[in-house]
Amino acid sequence: MAAVFLVTLYEYSxxxxxxxxxxxxxxxxxxxxxxxxxxxPVILRNSEETQFSNRVFKKQMRQVKNPxxxxxxxxxxxxxxAGITLTTDCLEDSHLTCYWGCSVQKLYEALQKHAYCFRVSxxxxxxxxxxxEYLYQEQHFIKKDSKEEIYCQLPRDxxxxxxxxxxxxxxxxxxxxxxADEDDREIYDIISMVSxxxxxxxxxxxxxxxxxxxxxxxxxxxxxxxxxxxxxxNNPTPSRSPSPEENSAERSLLAKAGLGDGDAELAExxxxxxVVCQNGSVNWVLLPCRHACLCDGCVGYFQRCPVCRQVVxxxxxxxxxxxxxxxxxxxxxxxxxx
Numbered sequence: 001m002a003a004v005f006l007v008t009l010y011e012y013s014x015x016x017x018x019x020x021x022x023x024x025x026x027x028x029x030x031x032x033x034x035x036x037x038x039x040x041p042v043i044l045r046n047s048e049e050t051q052f053s054n055r056v057f058k059k060q061m062r063q064v065k066n067p068x069x070x071x072x073x074x075x076x077x078x079x080x081x082a083g084i085t086l087t088t089d090c091l092e093d094s095h096l097t098c099y100w101g102c103s104v105q106k107l108y109e110a111l112q113k114h115a116y117c118f119r120v121s122x123x124x125x126x127x128x129x130x131x132x133e134y135l136y137q138e139q140h141f142i143k144k145d146s147k148e149e150i151y152c153q154l155p156r157d158x159x160x161x162x163x164x165x166x167x168x169x170x171x172x173x174x175x176x177x178x179x180a181d182e183d184d185r186e187i188y189d190i191i192s193m194v195s196x197x198x199x200x201x202x203x204x205x206x207x208x209x210x211x212x213x214x215x216x217x218x219x220x221x222x223x224x225x226x227x228x229x230x231x232x233x234n235n236p237t238p239s240r241s242p243s244p245e246e247n248s249a250e251r252s253l254l255a256k257a258g259l260g261d262g263d264a265e266l267a268e269x270x271x272x273x274x275v276v277c278q279n280g281s282v283n284w285v286l287l288p289c290r291h292a293c294l295c296d297g298c299v300g301y302f303q304r305c306p307v308c309r310q311v312v313x314x315x316x317x318x319x320x321x322x323x324x325x326x327x328x329x330x331x332x333x334x335x336x337x338x
Contacts, residue, residue, distance in 0.1 A: 079208075080201035083151060095180050097175070106133040114129075136154055228290050282318075284296070
C-alpha cells in the first residue's frame with residue numbers, strides 16, 4: 001500500500017522528485033566534505049566518523065632516567081634573610097651547588113653554551129659559563145639514596161634584602177645538581193639538573209617555589225621540565241579510604257609520568273578515573289595544557305581539553321612506557337619533576 005502511494009506521488013508530483021534529488025545531493029556533498037576533513041554538520045556523520053576525522057596527533061615520548069631529585073622543605077618559612085631548606089634525593093653521589101643572585105641573562109647563555117659549545121657537567125663548567133655573574137656560591141656533598149635536608153642561606157654580611165622590582169636581572173637562587181663521580185656520567189643520559197628557585201624578599205613576597213627546572217643531557221640538549229596536572233575525584237567526601245593496592249596503582253601511574261610520591265601532592269580524594277566516562281583509567285596527557293584526564297577510549301573524541309577547553313595540539317600516552325629500573329621516577333620528554 002505504501003509503495004503504491006509513493007509511486008502515485010512520484011508520477012503526479014514533480015516536486016517530490018526534485019526534493020529527493022536535492023536531499024541525495026546534500027547528503028553526498030556532506031559525506032565527501034567530511035571525508036576530506038572539512039567541517040560539516042555532525043548530523044551528516046556517524047559517531048565513528050566524528051571520532052577519527054580530526055584525530056589528535058599522538059606525540060612519541062622518549063623515556064630517560066633522572067638521577068636527581070630536589071624539593072623545597074618548609075617553603076612557607078623560607079625567605080632571603082632566613083634562608084631555605086632543600087631536600088635532595090639522588091641515585092648517585094652528587095654535588096649540590098647553590099648560586100645566590102645569579103644573572104638571568106648569563107644563566108640562559110650558559111644553557112645555550114651547553115648545547116653548542118661545551119657540556120655543563122660540573123660546577124666549574126657552569127661557573128665559567130656564568131662568568132662569575134652571581135653574588136655568592138656554596139656547595140654541599142649529597143650521598144647516594146639519602147634524602148638529606150640542606151640548609152642554604154645568603155651571608156648576612158652581603159647586606160642584600162631584595163633583588164629589586166620586576167622584571168629582575170638576577171634570580172634569587174639557582175641550584176645545580178651534578179654527579180660527583182666522573183664514571184657515573186657515562187651511565188646516565190642526564191648529567192646535571194638546574195633549578196631556578198624564587199625566594200620571597202622585602203620587595204617580592206610571593207611564596208617560595210621552584211620556577212623552572214632544566215635537565216641537561218650528555219648529548220648537549222636540555223629539557224624544560226613541566227608539571228603534569230592530574231585529574232581529581234569530584235566527590236568531596238569519599239565513602240571509604242583507598243586500599244594499599246589502589247595507592248600502589250596510583251603511585252605507579254605517577255611514576256610513569258615522571259612524578260615522585262611527593263611531587264604531585266594529590267589530596268586523599270584524588271582519583272585516576274577518566275573525567276569523561278568515569279570508568280577507564282587516565283592514560284593520556286594533553287598538550288599544551290598538560291592535563292592528564294582522559295582514558296584510551298575517550299581521547300579520540302576531543303579536540304579541546306575537557307578540563308580547561310584549550311585546543312589540543314598533541315597528546316602522549318603514559319601506559320606504554322617501560323617501567324624504570326630500580327623503581328625510581330623517570331622523566332618523560334619534557335614533563336616536570338618538582
